[in-house]
Amino acid sequence: MSAPMDVPFLTVITVTREHLREYAAASGDQNPIHLDDELARANGLPGVIAHGMLTAGLMAERSQAWVKEVLGAEWEMSRFNTRFRSMVFPGDEISIGGLAKPGADEWTLDLKARNQKGEAVVTGSAAFRKVK
Template identity: 45%
Template structure:
């Protein structure tokens, strides 16, 4: 078992990510807009959540080269105005073959899975 790694996402993080990525969709910053389209509140960018998964994988594997990282965005990460939302990333080694390690991941917020079928493949850090 790998992890769990816990990351807190704040509204300030969403503003910084929007500036860095160019994704200024107001559902990631404006409560009224988010609710007007049927969301429970301001939500984190899906790609930001996936980037945190990549960060956890890099930490677990001591910076091994990530050759594949993916997931389906299944549930939003709702980020409150005060404090933050905690995203927890855990994983297990699914297979080791041909110099690659495949990790099966679980990504949750408030005990609910927020990414479907998340997985990562890294070059085997042991060189095996």
């Protein structure tokens, strides 16, 4: 069995309001807390926040890119779990990395998305199985 491997942290995005509009249109999640400062503030937030699933989507892509590059194209994602720990705001720079652990017939990547202050904003894990 192989040893665990580092998934290097890479900066994947500096969040803009345009990203939030694009993600809202692409995902169908038009919750105004992601699009309208006034409504976000009326709901107790300091202003618009990024969709948690935008960061999660970037995390899934970071894991897929690492697996394809290091393990090869014959692995596919079987599970993906994320926990949203801290809010992400326009202007935040997000980097994603972690640790990949081999199992009997799958690899599990434990991942963290950090903001520019080093705070974990989303944590998650992605499991990959070999395509039959």
